[in-house]
Amino acid sequence: MKLHFSPNSCSNGIHVILEEIGVPYESVRVNFQNREQFSEGFRAINPKGKVPTLVRDDGSVLTEYQAIAFWLGRSFPEAGLLAQDIEGQARALELMDYMVATVHMRGFTFIFAPQRFTAVEAAHDEIRAHGRGIVTDGFAQLGEVLGGRDWLLGDYSIADATMFYLTTWGRGREIPMPDNVSTFHDRMLARPAVQRMLAKSAV
Known part of the structure; x- marks a missing residue:
């Protein structure tokens, strides 16, 4: 397999x-600063x-975070990252959809790229x-799901790997998160x- 990624x-x-x-x-790095995601070579993939x-x-390409996960x-x-029953799988998808579609796309996208929504710089702040606000509320809700457990669904799963990229962004932007979510990130x-x-993506 080959993963095209950006650090x-x-x-x-x-x-x-x-x-x-x-x-x-x-792992194949796609350099966003050089806009390689829009290059002819990557667009062919x-x-x-x-x-x-x-x-x-088999050479087939799979896209979209939730589908790949x-x-x-x-x-x-055998890795034990996804429940084998349909209820457990549905709960994993439910959490990932919320994290990607709401916390990421409706929250962090506003933080990272306000220019996508208006060219008026005075409105960017x-x-x-x-x-x-959306991200802070999202972390609060995820903290409720996590509760006193180590992992979102009880057992470690693909949902936890998903929350990790969000908590990484949250720490980088000093966005408050519940204590149990912060402890989750350290875990x-x-x-x-x-x-x-982290070592591979830093190379």
Whole structure:
């Protein structure tokens, strides 16, 4: 397999999942600063110009975070990253959809790229503040789900790798998060798979 990724993007979550699974894969960096996601070469692989993008062993390409995470969890059940029953799988998808579609896309996108929503620079701070509010509320809700457990669904899963990329962004922007969510982030940092991902993405 081959993972097309960009450091400190949501593809970090998929990178962690691949490291947890432990199967051979190649990681290919897509340089966003050089706008490589829009290059002819990358668009030939993923016309959406997005990461993560996973090229599977049969040459087929899988895109979109939740789809890749779910496929990896189902394809490598021995890793124990996804429940085998439909209820457990639905709960994992429910959490990932909320984290990606709401906390990431409706929250962090406002913080990172207010210019996407208006060219009026005077409004950018207000847009960023709006995004911070969504993210802060998102962390509060995820903290409620986590409760006193180590992991979101009880057992470690693809949902935890997803929350990790969000908490990484949250710490980088000094966005407040509940104590149990902050402790979760530290717990993730201690995982060997996360340490390997961070080392690979820093190269």
